[in-house]
Amino acid sequence: MNALTTAPRRPLPQTFIDALAAGFGARFSTAEAVRAHHGHDESHFPDALPDAVVFPHTTEEVAVIVALCREHGVALIPYGVGSSLEGHILAVRGGISVDFSEMNKVLAVHAEDMDAVVQPGVTRKQLNAELHGSGLFFPIDPGADASLGGMAATRASGTNAVRYGTMRENVLGMTAVLADGRVIRTGGRARKSSSGYDLTRLLVGSEGTLGLITELTVRLHPLPEAVSAAICTFPDVDAAVRTVIQTIQLGVPVARIELLDSLTVTAINRYSKTTLREAPMLFFEFHGSPAGVEEQAATVQELARDNGGEDFEWATRPEDRSRLWQARHDTYFACLNLKPGCRGITTDVCVPISRLAEAIAGTRADIAASGLTAPIVGHVGDGNFHTLILVDPEDAAEIERAEALNRRIVERALALDGTCTGEHGIGFGKQDFLLAEHGEAAVDAMRLVKQALDPHNLLNPGKVIPGL
Structure with a gap:
């Protein structure tokens, strides 16, 4: 079991519970079933339940929630649809899950400018359904019908990335609530800008550790003829x-x-x-x-x-x-069915295209030597491939072998000038690899950014930066 999931947690202050219950009514819950749903993702990590769940409808409500959490020292974990693979939404330090599923409106479609403004709970399929008949579509397709807020937070990509890029290239701007409750707007609808620090790119891929995304402006593309x-x-x-x-x-x-x-x-x-x-x-x-x-x-x-x-x-x-x-898109669940009752440890390396053959050949040799069942699938057009290592969640020795296999795959990718994660993100599953990939000085710089924007470490604590 990951040590972070067993960290002691203090109960939520009653005054905090009373304030949220009064402000949100049925949209605030401490029920076991609701908490269980929000403490489970698609990773192999043990479940880690939040202490409560709240369902905001507006940016202003999110700011109220953040202000209350800051006042009472309560952690916040943003939640989209729960499809993450590196423990992003697990409440490893307790706190409340902020579920954005009811912030699911397409606020505007500007067909002439080929962009749309959406709330974070809008899913990619929902947006494309809304665009039906416009001649436009949103191309980022990670497989799961993920929320756009979650996709931005993890810098998702998927099958179309080789042609249309990732969320990094397709988010033009956003509204976010910082850890102190302030609301900021980054970027805009202009296709380029040299104005100030690029806060949009900072928040895209930050995995909910720097701010809670409450609105997105995304780039649309013409439907191909x-x-x-x-x-x-x-x-x-x-x-x-x-x-x-x-x-x-x-x-x-x-x-x-x-x-x-x-x-x-x-x-x-x-x-x-x-x-x-x-x-x-x-x-x-x-x-x-x-x-x-x-x-x-x-x-x-x-x-x-x-x-x-x-x-x-x-x-x-x-x-x-x-x-x-x-x-x-069904390959993940199809492969899990090769070994009923198993969980999957999903690798996510990406290498320069010229090193792809070497990376996959080495991975196949490692799988054969491990004796584990581990099918390979990937978005190989941009050098990104996945190995789904199937493990019995009750077999500690098998999990240890699988994690050793994962480490060898990542170490090879890094040696080939690649990355430990092409699209899934760091969560807490890849924190060691973040250090190996970027080095102590770069991770220290990331830590300084986190501490400046979230000095009390309330936003998705235990994720991305080791030791926070």
């Missing part, structure tokens, strides 16, 4: 990875390239009732004009053939593409 998706099988993973590297180095503007090893394909077939050939596979998607899409597809198909790729299957109808990508 033509879209085509395809799958292609390969004789081995190395051949698939060579195809990816050549595609990117040639400058083909693919929208998505996803790698699935044969074990992952087996899991998908069982879970999603598909009939894919159980071999290493790439999923592709191409966006653009009809002629551009056709040219991209022909180039990639030729590269794949040169590397032994075969069985190219095309999906041009929207329903066929949706079915294909839904199967890809």
Whole structure:
């Protein structure tokens, strides 16, 4: 068990409970079932329940909650939909969970300027449904129907990042409540600015440790005129990875390239009732004009053939593409079903594209040596891949072997000029790796920022910065 989850906690002051109960009524709860829901995420870490949960509706209400927490020394943990993988929303020091699910309004869509203003509880699917008929869409797709506030807080990306970037590139501005209750607005709707420190980029990826995001202005993109998706099988993973590297180095503007090893394909077939050939596979998607899409597809198909790729299957109808990508998004739960009752330790390294083959080959060798079940899947178009290490949560020795495997994968990625996390964030699961990646001086600089903005360490304590 992670030591942070067993830290002693003091009960919430009764005056604090009374104030929140009076101000929020049924939107404040200390019920066991509600707390349990907010003390569990998709990581392998033990649950850590908050002492209470509150559901704000406005920025002003969030400021009231923060002010009360500051007055009484109570920690706050922001909560989106609970899909995080590194313990971000676990109440490792107690405190209250601030659930943004009822702050879920699309406040404005500026079609001419291709941006939208949303509350943090809006999910990516909800926003795209709201944009239906506008000719625009929001492309960041981490798989789960995550909230945009949570996606900004963890600097999420996903399958479309190779073409459209990550949340870092697609958040133009935000409203946030700082630890002292002050409300700030960062960035704006202009597409560029040289005005002051870039507080938007500071808060994107801060994982709720520097401020609570209550409003976002996000960049929208035109729906492509033509879209085509395809799958292609390969004789081995190395051949698939060579195809990816050549595609990117040639400058083909693919929208998505996803790698699935044969074990992952087996899991998908069982879970999603598909009939894919159980071999290493790439999923592709191409966006653009009809002629551009056709040219991209022909180039990639030729590269794949040169590397032994075969069985190219095309999906041009929207329903066929949706079915294909839904199967890809179901890989996490599909792979968990390979070992019923297990939990998954998900690795999240990202390396320069030229080092991708070396990173994946080394990872496959490590998995074989470990004796663990660990399918590989990834957004390999930008050098990011995941290994889902399946473990029995009651088997301490197996968890120890899995964590050792995870460490070897990360250490290799860092040695190849990569990062310990391409999209999941640090939480408290990767704090040691943060230090290994950036060094003591850089982490000290991060610590100074945290202490300046949150001197009492009330905002999501125990996350990101070691020792806080």
